Amino acid sequence: MLVAPLFVRPGSGVREPVASMPGVERLSADLAAEEAVRLAGLGVGGVILFGLPETKDALGSGASDDDGIVQDAFRRIRALELPLATIADTCLCEYTDHGHCGPLAHDGSVDNDAALERLAEVAVSQARAGADIVAPSAMMDGQVAAIRAALDDEGFGQTAILAYASKHASAFYGPFREAADSAPAFGDRRGYQMDPANGREALREMELDVAEGADMLLVKPALPALDLLAAARARFDVPIAAYQVSGEFAMIAAAAGRGWLDGRRAMTEAVTAIVRAGAGIVITYAAADLATWLREEQ
């Protein structure tokens, strides 16, 4: 059930801690592959890769570069034939110089339809490099249908889509944006991510994504959206995933670091609640710890 996020950066033999997420590191592709071996050995079921490219531009060109950083890491991990699902975060914000999830229109807003074309190219490139599953997270309207069509056209009918369907414009992504250097240069993501106050919109987004061909649905963040996880589980007959995001991890890690919480118990309780609410797959920065603790308890 557990999926570990990996931040892949250029170079080789490079390991760089993320200040706001104790224990989380940015890794070069060679070390990311080593980490995948360790995770598979612990019983973690999958890895989701985020790329930190050397250069960024207005279109986020690096995201669909067959020789890009994430593509390199996928090829290395696939070559190891590990019992581990390889998942790609399909977005542009880590690759655009403005930090938004799609190319910009003249008025500075994100151009939804231009983004669809780019996201389809990104997904195809990730599938070609060895991603079993692509996970579109840009929250552009129609992204699942556009990606499904492009994958099918290019002969990747077997590549599954894990749709970030219910994704709130959340304060809890803060540490991730430090890790991925992807904070928007201006404005915010409220134009395309959802208002946390609107639960019905979340369910409508999920319905649309299923209709467009999503194989699995993702709810994000997790603990602040347990109601939506439970509703999604009751309503849709596809696997439901939850993303316990960077801020959810950082809160527990920071309090545990000060001795204010028992980190192991708090993390276990939070992830148990996420599973109880309906998640069959949990993306979490604590995946390795949780897998280790589960083994100790067996």
Ligand code: PBG
């Ligand atoms: C890319 C993306 C983000 C996260 C996952 N994919 C950042 C964002 O939307 O701002 C956040 C994950 C986390 O906080 O751990 N769009």
